[in-house]
Structure formats: C-alpha cells, structure tokens
Amino acid sequence: MSINSNIESALTASDSQVAQLTSNPASDHAAALALSTLHGFSGFTTCLPAGNSQGVLECVYELQQLSCSISALEAASLVSLSRTQAIFACLSMVNKYHQRKKQARGTLLLCADQPDVIAVSKMSGFEVKTSSINQLEDNLDSRVAAIILNLPSVGELEPLSEELAARLDQMDVLVLRNGCRQYLLPAEVTTDNLRVDLMCLDLAHLCETEIDCFAVLANKKLSSYLPAPRVELIDNQYRLQTQLQNPLTIGPLNAAAGNVESIIQCYVQLRLKGISRLQQYALKALVSAVYVTEKLTEAGFQNSLRSVAGSGECDITFASSEALSSALQESLQHYSLSGMKIDEILDEEQGVITLRLGRLHYLSKKQLDSLVELITNL
C-alpha cells in the first residue's frame, strides 16, 4: 500500500503550524522537573496537617479537575502508582459497587487486547471472558460485572449502539475504559454518547512525564468508591478525604496520596500546553506513526514491524547484536539532541532488540524521513 498522499501533504502543511504551536519539549520538561522539586513540595507527606500543605493539595486538586475535563467524567483519584494499581483500583470499585447492591457478579467481559487486565483480575477475584464488540450482546448474562473497552481514540473507537447501551443499563453492567494509547476524543464522540462509568487514564503518557502517574476516573454513580485519599475543597480549604471521612472508598492503595512529584510534573505540562494542544499532539502523533509504519513497510520491514497505530507508536524489532546495539544508541543520539525521547529500546533479551518509536509529533516530515532512512541503513 502506498502512503496516502493526503497524509504526506498534511504532514508537510502542518509542520510550520506545529513548529509555531509546539513549545520546546526540553524546555517544558525542564520546567516540570524544576517546579516539581520545589522545596515546599518535596517535604509533603499525607501525615502533615492540611493547613501546612495547601500549595501541594491545590495542585493535586486542580489536576483532578483537569483529568475530569479531559475525560468528561465526574471525579478523579490520582493515588495509583502504577498501571497495575490503577487497574486494580478500577476492578475493586466494580466489585464494591456490585457487592453493595448485593449482586453476585464475578465475570469481566474483555473487549480489547489488554493482558494487564487479565493479570490484575486474578487479584480482584474476577473471571475474565474475552469477546468482540459484535458478540458482546450474546455474551451478556447475569454474572457479568463490567465490560472493558479500549480508551477511545481516532485509531480504535468502539462505539456502543444505543440498544446495547440501554441493555447494559438495564442489566446494571458497568463500562470500564482502559488503555495506554494516545488519548483523543474524536469529533463524533460527545460526553452524552461516550458510554463509560470508569476510566483508567495514563497521565504520564499523555503529559510526557517520566514517572508513572495514572488517573482513575468515575462517573457520579461510582465516584464515592474511588481510591483514597482524594483532595477535596471545603470552605476554601483543600484537604485529603480519607477512609475515615468516606467509608465507601475502596481504601488507600499505598502509603501516600500518589506520587506528588509526578502529579506536579503532569500538572505543569498541562498548564504549559493546555488540554486542546495535547489533543493536537495526539492527532499529529497518530498520523506520524502511520506515516513511519507505512514507509518502513515499503522498505521491507513488514515482518518486524508491530504497528500500534491507535497509540501513535510503532515497535520495530531487530535481531540483536552488540554492534547493532551500540550503533542504535549512537545513531539515535541525533534525535535526542533536541531534548526528545523518541526512542526506547524495549527488550534486549531472547536475541532481539525492540525499538519503540513514539512522541513522533515533535518531528517534521523531513525529520520523519531521516528517521526512516536511519533505520533502513542500520
């Protein structure tokens, strides 16, 4: 398949605009790093009196609000330290919701390729059944607690029909959306027709920060069950809402209120870029990833490419050798000079090296071409 000419021209046309719109990623990263380690923030622990932590708590509260704004959901908790913890939190909330309603629900219907969910479901007491969206209705029964779908993105939107949404409501089956892709709500999706009760959002990926940061988001029906402690605003004072104040919560998952350092880094990135600009980046990243994937396929790499078009990333696998490994490290320095991390060497085991190409939205079409050339010359 030849590269869609529209993509090529769009990439060229958007380069100049992206250059204008894009702040320097190295500069944003430096700002996030410097501001997240300010002295007043470094000393924060959940044991401190709220009166001595108003600055940190305000940042956490505002990132909770921004996450709600991104996801169009009601409430957010930022306490999860890893993807595993975030998924565990979601599944515990599903469990608690049904237990409180005295509904015996022990099955999750997984409509996406998500090995993380399968692993965590064992810790949450669920049995997992996989199903395609088309067969979802046939697999629904009185044991199903929730269905799990990918996060919506341009690449893989899984819209639910009105009939199916109504049936889920009637059967009191929850909808959880999870994924690690570039999060982008397409035009046709609105808050009204995005059928979702719970969402696990990878904020670190979205905001391009280094330390894990996940938002677990819920609609009104499930907001009380979110993991503790969340920050709330009462009488103009920010405070941590613990299990003592909210017995409905699934409880704390770790010794803190999330990783405050990574929360502030995400907050800084969001305030510097804005939500809509991040959405624009996601869009550009998707197009760029598809472009690179197509180019590499044309160059004969089709067997070693694992395209994850919906995520704005693609993985490419090489047979491993020491010479190749050092050549890769050296060659990719070129792309690191501008402060970007477009490369990630994922796996050096079992005789292969997997290179993940992501964050491609920072590259112009010319740079993308150079990247393809670099890989084909390796």
Place this chain on the structure above:
Amino acid sequence: MLSDDDFQQISKDCDLQQYKLIQEMRSSVDHATDSKMSVLPELELTALLSARSAQDNIALNFLSAGSYNNFLPAIVKAEQQCLDFAKTLSNKAADNVIQNIGNQLSAVAETASWYVFADDYITLLANLLIFCHRESTQFESQAVSKVLIPATVSPVLRQALRSQLKYQDIDLVIVDYDKISGCISLQQLEQFDDENILAVVFGWPNFFGLLEEITLISQWANNRECQLIGLSNPLSLSVLSSPFELTDGKLDYLLGDLQGSGLAVNQSGISASFLASRQAISGELKSYLRSQKYNRKLSFIDAYLSQSGISGLTQSANKSNQNLNLLVEKLCSIDGVSKKFTTTAINECVIEIAQIDIEKALKILAGHNMVFGYLLQHEFPELANCVLIYCSDQHTQSDIEKVVKKVETVVKNLSTAGCPVKPKFNV
C-alpha cells in the same frame, strides 16, 4: 487499524489552524475548568507554583511517621535535577543499578540475599503474602490464611494492605500491643497458639519507634512454623544489630522502603523498596514480586549510596537519634510532658502532654510554622494527648531549643492544672 477514510479525515484535521473539533465538543463545565485553569507561560506558572511551594514551607518540622528528612548531599540533588530527558537506561544498565544498590545495602542487615524493587514496599509485602499463601495451599491440605499484624505497624500500611488483599483469601488479624512497653507481648501472640498462622509481620522499629521483642516473637513464630516478616529501612538498620542475627536465622524476610536512602520525603513509601531474606529467594518468587522493572528514583538511591556509603547512613541515623534524645530530654523537663512508653526509642518517640487540648496546642504551634509531631489519637484512641515526634540530622540545637521553648509556653497557657483561675461551677 485506520481505514483510508479515517486517514483522510485526520489529514484534514492536521491543518491545525482549522482544528476545532475538540474545543467544540467540550461541555460548558469543561469550558469553566479550562478558563479557570488557562494555559500559562512558564514565567507565570513558575510564579504561581513558587508561591504555592512557599506557602508549604515549614520552618521547623518534627513530624515523620515513617518518612525521613535526612540530609541529601548536593551531588545527589544535582543528579535529581539533571535534565536527562533523552537518557534511557537499557535493561542491562537498569539491572546494574539495582544490583549495585543491593550489594551496597546488604551490609546493613548482614545478609547477602538482598533484592531491590521499583515497586512500593506495601505492594511488595502484599505480593509476598499472596505468594506465601499460594505456597501454603500447594503443600498443605488445609489452606492457612491468617496473617498476624500488630497494631504497632503503621496504620496507613495496615489500611493499604487490607485494600490490596481484600479479594485474596487472606485474613489480616490485628494483634494488640502492651500499653506500658508500646510493643507486642508474648501473651498477645499466645492467644493464637491453637490457630494455624500463615505469617507474622512486625516493625523493626515499630511505628512508635520502639524495638519489638524480636527474639521472643521469632521463637513463637518458629514453633508454629509460620513465616516471620520484619519491616524496616536502611537508615534504622545501619545503627541496629542485624535482625537475622538476633533471631538466630528465624527471621524469614525483612522488607521496607528505600526513601531514606537518597530520596525526598514526598517519595516516602512509594518509589522503591527492598527485600532481604536469610537465604537466596527463588527466581519464581522474584518474578512474582517484581511488577515494575525500573524507575528513575533507583538511580538517585544509587548515587546517594555511592556518595555516602553505609557509613553515611550510620552517621545520619546517629545524628538524628542524638537530636531526638536531646529533644525528648528537654521536653520531659516541662511539667505535664513525659515519654509514653518505657522501651528505648529509635528515630521517633511518643510523648504525652497531659491535661491540655492537644489539637489546639498543635494548631497554635502550626501557626508559628512549626509542625510538632504526628497526633496519634485518631488512629490510636488509647493514646489521647500523645504525639509521635522525630528529629532529623538537619535539626540544630537552636531548632530544638526554639521548639521546646514554644511548647513550654503553649503547655503553660493551655494547661488547666496551671490555670490560676478555678471554675466557680461544675458545668
């Protein structure tokens, strides 16, 4: 995969000047959020966050509750500020960092079997208990699911562990402590003599900064063939005898948080952890326990240990304890202030301030930008008027004198015993 039509649509949308779809779909609520939290240039955002940070600066902080604000050498701070956005560690380099930390720390507990994890220590403990439970179901006809965890272990840890193990067939049983010594007594454990126990978990030192009767506990656990798991941290271990030696090899696992070894206080309990065992752990257990491969914080711990070494940890812990002893001694010379427990304290100490409204006292001190310890009465109702206090190696004698003077004034002003005006009526 995207269809060609999708691509055409995206391509059109890539004309960013015409790109409006996201903004259009936002609800009015979203608009309100966006306008309140508008995009800011770096200059303005820096001013905003600097003001918030300044608001949170505490002049004198004597609260720890398990996190350690010990001195970080400038070179470690510089490493933390280092802009290595482009630097990605290969798996091999990450393994080297982990191995290096383990090798350096193994000296503090005198065991060679020391493993470092990127996961937080509560997750590590939860996974370890699940593994032990799974093993017990494989080899015994009746599953053993009861885990004894004393009330002297951090309340946050107990709550988080309960959340993590909720859907496992593991029963967490809280063991009460002796109200005089502040530690678990053998009598408390003997209540469970007739029951099958999967594991006993204890703090070394415990949440009150006290050293449990480790020899007695280990003998009891050994007689019942249950796992004995200690919770500790390298800072404490650097000045204590090895718990493996003290228990004559009966301690099975020792695990804990690595925050005090090169990370800021806000990383307490969330960034990296360790597990030491009396013998090498199986590859199966290691892979079971490790859910994250590496995080950047491990490099800072490596940098700290390379710079300070174990002797740095020991010096830091000794200085903190000297400061703590001085603070406790001076506080106890104030009327109505005393040490709550008889056992020797390390790192932290529970003091009781009798006959005053303790919450009011702490608020007054906070008004002077002093955080005077952790109020225990919400989680430990029997410890009314008790505060868990801590000193770091960074506190000076002048800091200690300043807080003691202020506490003395507050106690005097709030103390009903010292009030010269007696109430006329019984209300």
